[in-house]
Amino acid sequence: MDTTLTSDVSMKPPSDIMNDPLIEPMSSQTENKPASEPSDDFFDLTNNVSVVAAAATKSDDFVDILGSETGAQRGEVVKADVTVEATIDKSEVTAGITDPLSQQEAKQTSTAPVIDLSGDSQPVTSKIANPLVDLFSDAPPAAEAKKPSSANVDLFDDEEGSDIFAEPLQTKPAKQLQKSLFVTAGGPLQDSKPANIFSQAAASTPSVTSTVNSKSNGVHSEEEGDIFAEATVELSLDSPRNERKKEAIAKPSAPTPTSLPAAASLTKPQPPLEEEEEEEEEDKFDIFVSVKDPEKIGDGMNAYMAYKVSTQTTLPMFRNKTFTVRRRFSDFLGLYEKLSEKHGPNGFIVPPPPEKSLLGMTKVKVGKEDSSSTDFVERRRGALERYLQRVVNHPSLLQDPDVREFLEREELPRAVSTQALSGAGFLKMINKATDAVSKMTIKMNESDVWFEEKLQEVESADQQFRKLHALVESLVVHRKELSLNTASFAKSAAMLGSAEDNTALSRALSQLAEVEDKMEQLHQEQAANDTFTFAEMIADYIRLLGAVRGSFDHRMKAWQRWQDAQSMLQKKRETEAKLLWANKPDKLQLAKEEIAEWEAKVTQYERDFERVSATVRKEVIRFEREKTKNCKRQIIKYLECLLQSQQQLIKYWEAFLPEAKAIA
């Protein structure tokens, strides 16, 4: 926090300077009268009253429009603006100071739910465990015993059995050792899919070792992130200093900045992002997928696009470190369907792939090689890549055998079901889900304020993002137009240059044409930047927000199931009472059995609901953290591209200026 503040303050001077150029634009309006009065004037127009407002059109004013300002006038103007600037600065600084406060508040409120959560279902460990992790990794057998626990926490969560061992854990949350023991014990208990668990456990063992090793200071290994997260939160309340110190140590070792989300702890937003980011950087090395070389296969309406999906990973669950497979679009959709079917009901936010686009694809199929179809292909390729990256960076989804198969297996069985699912159908599905959510919310009479607020946040964010997306798309359209129009002006200017009979002027005009040609290039690149760095990011979030709403929907369904079971139980009890009254002992036995059965179901469903709620909560927090990081990174990338294009611009005009001056 301190650093943030200082940097803010130290940035002040440059930002002052930054404002300077604006002073001049302002100065044309600083002749105040013309600036403000015509505006009155303006409104008079609406009223059809021909009141007359004057633009003080002394020729000085024109001078301003025309850019050849008189020195004295300008001086004054600048002075005025500077004072304004100064006051603004002050207020900004105060704002900066308040920041920490508000963040602290945020931290306090947000820790609360997490602590709750840990009580609910998650095994809780504390930092004390860290040294143990190191130890374990040194001693392979022990590590192996522990590994399943860490790697499979989420998996267990999905299984009914998880509750069984989660509960005992609650009693002694602090000891890592105990926890691992429990889990080893818990594994066999779980008869659902022992083989699977074991294989995964075995596979993941080395991974943890390696991760742990790679972290010099032994801060939590990433697979355990979820578990440690809560511990970190609790700790951070008591000893924020310690943590800061750790951050400080950890920072220098941090390698490249990257995207990956990964298991990353639930760590409160509180400890500044540096820490999180660092963890995620480490994750990044574990697996990286890319989608490349879109290629049209076949002809006519049966044609489809195939992509190269390459994986680079050190994760031992994969047979190789790098491998590439070829996948078609419907395979990506198929993967999504499998994942959302399996993990959606449990409250996971399954990253959605880009929608099918009949129009875009038809163009590609028809084989039109225009820019809109190359744009479409590139947009889709990028979206598919980001979709896959989100999947593999999700700690639970990465464990899914279907994901592995998708990345690794040479030939994938055709995903038939997706064929029917057109873009429209896909959207309808999402919309239906969200409709259901909103309807149910009313019925549900939400007792948990957190979910209510989050849902509202998600809905308003969805709206805002959609609006922003439309605006950025419009900017893209106008920027492309600008590029085209600049190109045609460049041609015109060149022609004018060749018609001009003054040699120096003719030369300058053809130089101008060259500058405009380069500008066209810049505008085009900028339009691509608008599209791929900005608009596509927003489009991703519109899709993801849909998925978030989907997870709320699943929570609602779990609740509904529980409620239904409860009312069924109620009915059964009433039946029993009636039978008692009617004195029919023969049927009474059956009724009692049914009650027992429904009691069990109610307990079960209630637990399910609790579990789904906990997962949704965890997932939403994870989603928000990822969103923050990803948005920041993308926007910074976007601005950097803008900056480069301004540097180019300066170069071009600087080269032109002497040419203009040489006109004689």
Place this chain on the structure above:
Amino acid sequence: SAVLNVDLQTDAMLQVDISDALSERDKVKFTVHTKSTLPNFKQNEFSVVRQHEEFIWLHDSFVENEEYAGYIIPPAPPRPDFDASREKLQKLGEGEGSMTKEEFTKMKQELEAEYLAIFKKTVAMHEVFLCRVAAHPVLRKDLNFHVFLEYNQDLSVRGKNKKEKLEDFFKNVVKSADGVLVAGVKDVDDFFEHEKTFLLEYHNRVKDASAKSDRMIRSHKNAADDINRIASSLYTLGTQDSTDLCKFFLKVSELFEKTRKIEARIAADEDLKLADLLKYYLRESQAAKDLLYRRSRALVDYENANKALDKARAKNRDVLQAETSQQLCCHKFEKISESAKQELIDFKTRRVAAFRKNLVELAELELKHAKGNLQLLQGCLGILKGNT
């Protein structure tokens, strides 16, 4: 005025400017301010209020004056056009209910800026016309001009009626037919032959460049408006709560708010330095072409008079009358040729100087704005990266 005044030496004898302008519902009233030491004015300094139609009247009186056939008549200022602006204003009023307060304010700002720009441009174009006349060695002495400057009542010029407009139309048809004829005939005088070829080509090119620059600038303005709206959309996103990301959005919104001002400014400056320059030379080159047309017309008249004189001599009838007529035509043609030559040389000097001035200023402004943008981006990125 600033657009083209490079060679319009303003001397103490006669200085004209537009000191004020009022925009009314469907017209603009210009206050024309004159400072002069010429003896035919009652005072040394005075102002009158004039409307666009009166400027047109003055221009037409020059065009119709035979005495001025050998000069490039300064092109008339274009009619003030606030229609587009007014239409948008109406749309704004209709859409008020469906917009957020910020959006409404933004739209209003955009429209006001646009309106102001058109207004200033209109005034500038009218001023340029007067300055050109005031700097012209012959036209500055024109009586109508003096009346225009000094007579402090309405000149009660009316717009042309339908019949007159029709006549103008036919005149133009004849003129362009003649123009084709003239273009096809090689001039005996190398200077004029060269000027003719040059002007025909130049006029078409400058017309094209002017249209293309307009389109380029319009899309630049649109892009700037988009950035403005993106800024306010990011602002809304940023004010949702006080998370880190929201603060980030606010910073970016602030940046866009500033860069869009610069982008709009670039578009406005390109409009003034480039599009307006081209537009002016579109009209000025037309005026130069008209001069060449008048000269060719006089040449044709002269040749016809020669033929008529030959015929008259052959038939020995009306020889004296034909001789007088021939001499008159010859004199007229020579007079036009003489002044036209100087006018065309001046036109070139003026053009080169104006292009130099405007292109230099354009490049300087582009540089200034690009540097401003660069600084904003650097500053903002510094802050954002420091926070990330």
